[in-house]
Amino acid sequence: MGKDQEDIIKIKTAISLRILLKKNKDLPISKKEKLRKDIPKSYGDIADKAVIRKATVTKTFNIDGSSFSTTLFKIIFALGYTLIDFAKIYESITEKDIIEFLGKKDD
Template sequence: MYKESEKIIMLKVAITLRLLLSRNKNYADLNIDKDDLVNSYEKIAANSSADIRKATVTNAFSGTKKSTMVTIILIVESMGFNMEDFGDQYDKITEKDIEEFKEYIIKSKS
């Protein structure tokens, strides 16, 4: 069983990754071909500079399994962000965000 602090970190990572992916989905720069935009788990896995499975990406976004730092960096960079972007977003996650995400996960499982 995960310690509560580890679970909170896993949830914050998942929330942060989802927010960064959401930025890509909402990106409307006319200079980027929509096919080149990394806006799905599959495209993240394919765009990664290493062999990363779609299931590994999905796990990182779910907040239910631990992800290595290497995996997080690969995901963040494949979406076109850097770790500063990740850290800035991670630091903005509130207790309320975590509770809402927990409720979302519970609802999506049922």
């Protein structure tokens, strides 16, 4: 696997995780309470629920370094989603999404 392909994987992973976190943040309060009271809405919440360091979560969301699959899985599960949920988002990401993400990352 080449460096370019690894970079694309990291970017798509970061975009997918951000979409899942945004879904959690966008749930109406009443719906959140009905689903579960401890829905993660921040990197710190995810770290607490996944029992990993907040810095690890932050690095994974910001494509800094390489993320091990177990860390990624813990983050996805802590967010309250399945690998299927993650995969659907991951596979739907387009080149345009990647370009937009890279533009925002530089801001």
